[in-house]
Amino acid sequence: RVRAETYRPRLHFSPARNWINDPNGLIHHAGLWHLFFQYNPEGDVWGNMSWGHAVSSDLLHWQERPVAIPHDAQEMIFSGSVVYDEHNTSGLGTDGTPPLVAVYTSTLKDATGLQRQSLAYSTDAGETWTKYAGNPVLDIGSKEFRDPGVFWHEGSGRWVMAVALPIEHKIRFYASADLKSWEQLGDFGPTGATGGVWECPNLFPLGDRWVLLVSINPGGPAGGSATQYFTGTFDGRVFAADPGQGERWVDRGADCYAGITYNDAPGGRRVFVPWMNNWLYADRIPTSPWRGAMGFPRELSLRDGSLAQEPVPELTSLRTDPLLSLADTTVAEGTEELLADSGQFYELEAVLAPGSAATASFGIDVRAGGGQYTRIGYDTSAGELFIDRTASGAVDFDADFPGVHRAPVALPDGGLDLRILVDASSVEVYAAGGSVCLTDQIFPDPGARALRAHTSGGPMRITSLTAYGLKPVSV
């Protein structure tokens, strides 16, 4: 089948046309997963920031809806969140029809460029939105004050907002009974990684801890944008980080930024969606007529005090027949084709191990052919998982794009378990039980479809490897 749109994701949300960045207002409501997002309705580079909108009943198939909150002459609509105000604390709905309330950053278009927090509300389950007449609800006279992450804090029976002071590397907390008047609580930071601005905070309970996500740009481990996290406690006023954390990253690939989690996900699930891009080159990636995509939704959990991630289990419902299934196979030094035509998108599960003490690096190449390949591997002396996208296809649109991105991870005794989602223009790698993730965009030729094994210094042992064909979620 010939694709009219080269690089169009088949497993990920991307808009029909134009620019997107951060996911905004993630909420599960009335049976639907809502995805709002930073959107330029008028172009394929950043600008005219508005909230676009898409909905899904399964986190897989997304239906794009009309622009939810458009920019206007006065303001752009920057990132923020949506809550379901079930008891109509805001008075913006009625008791019979409680509102969804969006809390977003108004970035003024006038010379002041002020950033203030504002509300919009919907009484038709998120389809249409009205700005609150009393906006803004929070104004500290700052040009760098954005991305309110709001949630209902059960313990104190109040709304809590985490909002970034990007240049100061601080997250400031506020509380409110009605979403309109906000009491300042404490600040968190600077700490952890501070090599760039702090943006898009998201605070939530996970297991027996609270987790605070803070996106940072630049200063990420793969260069440019990345998301760090902290674990700790939260009593409704103060987030206190667990001691001795150092820098901790959600994902050490180049393309996982501004990710936040769903409010009101059923069954206590904690579902995370990132923007699968990097401010280093976001406005130059070679896609048209859209630019930007979301990462595949991930289920978060805490294991031994650290974040563990896996693609949401809905993914397996897309599986068709295995394209390839191997067990207990040894591959000799070099590269070996395992599958000539994997298609442009699939899921791969494997357990791989060095076949000798001399094996220096081993793994698989995806989207290979015509001299192109994206190498996923394990470097035994460095103790690092890596993605090498230097030969992945179109790489020369920006000097910062080609590169090798690494994550330290101990080689598990039974070999390295990998779960990989390959799409027309991305690869997401979950390793060691999801304790390590690498997400990278790639732009291979549509015809680069081979799956290969690679190993150097000695053989590789393939304990198991299955490539699953998947039904595409978009055409």
Ligand code: FRU
């Ligand atoms: C993060 C960010 C946010 C801001 C938005 C503007 O990528 O810079 O801080 O609200 O993008 O589009």
